[in-house]
Amino acid sequence: MHPHRSSLARRWAVRASALVTAAVACLATWAGPASAHGSIVDPANRNYSCYVRWGSDFQNPAMAQQDPMCWQAWQDNPLAMWNYMSLYRNGLGGNFQAGIPDGQLCSGGRADNGSYKSMDTVGNWKATDIGNSFTVNLRDLANHGADYLLVYITRPGFDPTTQAIKWSDLQLLTKTGRFSPGQNYTVNLNTSGRTGRAVVYTIWQASHMDQAFFFCSDVNFVR
Template sequence: MSTLTRPRRLPLVAWLLAAGAIAVLLLTTVLAAPASAHGSVVDPASRNYGCWQRWGNDFQNPAMATQDPMCWQAWQYDTTAMWNWNGLYREGVAGNHQAAIPDGQLCSAGHTGDGRYNSLDAVGAWKTTSVANSFRVRLWDQASHGADYIRVYVTKQGFDALSKPLAWSDLEQVGQIGNTPASQWTPESQGVSIQIPANAPGRTGRHIVYTIWQASHSDQSYYLCSDVDFGGGSTTPPTTPPPTTPPPAPAGCAASYKSTGQWPGGFQGEVEVTAGSSAIQGWTVTWTLAGGQQISSAWNATVTTSGSTVTARNASYNGALAAGAKATFGLTGSGSNSTPTLSCTATA
């Protein structure tokens, strides 16, 4: 591991990228799907896929707090859980799903991903999709893993999704398909998809659809909560946030990268860190180096590398940021220039 710091900013390289190209790079960084693509239920949308789909272009808009309060608390808890909507899985479960996932943690896959997805277990009026008692679950597989099996469950009639954490005993299986290689799925522009028929007679009102996708890739099990309304009705949550489980304390940040120079065999870049809706005391930005890249120097942050993973932590003077405030740090490196996918973690 190497630690790289530099006390002052380097002069900009003479050939900066054109302003239009920089804007494209910034937009690509913010909106790009995660590098290690997997998949999720997209109809009826899983909780974090729906939040990303509705608010990915505007996730710092305070109107979300009243228009979509459950998504608001999820974005505030960890933005990477929304950007990585296709990574909600566990490995090595070996089919023992109930042993691996405790009651109350079904929507976060048992606090998988170092707790990144914990906010998805919050109880409250998640936005719903209207469905009939006979419906289909559409699962999108970006990496074309295929499935050993996919099982669809629905909460039993009488379950109160507005006040009760989801438990295994609340679920009834209503659909399933067996081993289905990706070659039998429907081709999409970015991956493949498949529809699983489901039948949940006697259901009315708000319910949770719970999908277990056992991917044909190592031993990856995906656990996906979708909120539905059987028989139609309003899908708009109340204007006052209704969760009975207190949402996590809001703290978050986002990071974007822009290239500020490149030359044969090297490059220079700048990372902008933006605090979320509340003040933060520090920030950490991580990303993965492209093949052949190495970091040569950095300033306004302490940057370390371990293999291909880069970790940048705030300096002593730019970690504390007010809500919406920004900090920047710069770096130079060797290798070909590229736009990395950044992950930002804040310290409250």
């Protein structure tokens, strides 16, 4: 091979290798934090639910028609979707209503900096069918443990497809006791006479530090 062409080929090979390395590093940055914390897997919270359906195909334009709420979330900030397990706040000391404004409950008050603001978008999020007796399942891949879980349900008459969630829209279903560090925490819950759409709002106060996670799970009560 001509010396000039050989040198050019080597430079292109080095450049291609650098691009591949950068791409892998980028993916690692996106995927890493998602495995570091936890999420409500049933009934799935908003960004986890979108990740399950579209994580391997998040650039598919068909999502805009088939799953518009997930589409707006992926378009707004793909990193927040890949990091679906990292929707948390530090140092709130259990004073959640003071730290999270009305209308920002699903983003855990992390809407102003844009990171998870799409979780607060009002609309017809895909919902999980449940009965009046149902179970909330938290997956804790970091083995943080829990000081407690707070599980709320939006009050009867509240329509999450047209209304932003305020603290006054929530009814507390339970405050659990402690969970020792593990990977799955289950809470059995009961309501009465509920039908139609609602949001289950779960707060996980982790035990390893003052770190609280926030999850909006869209549900549809069926009999």
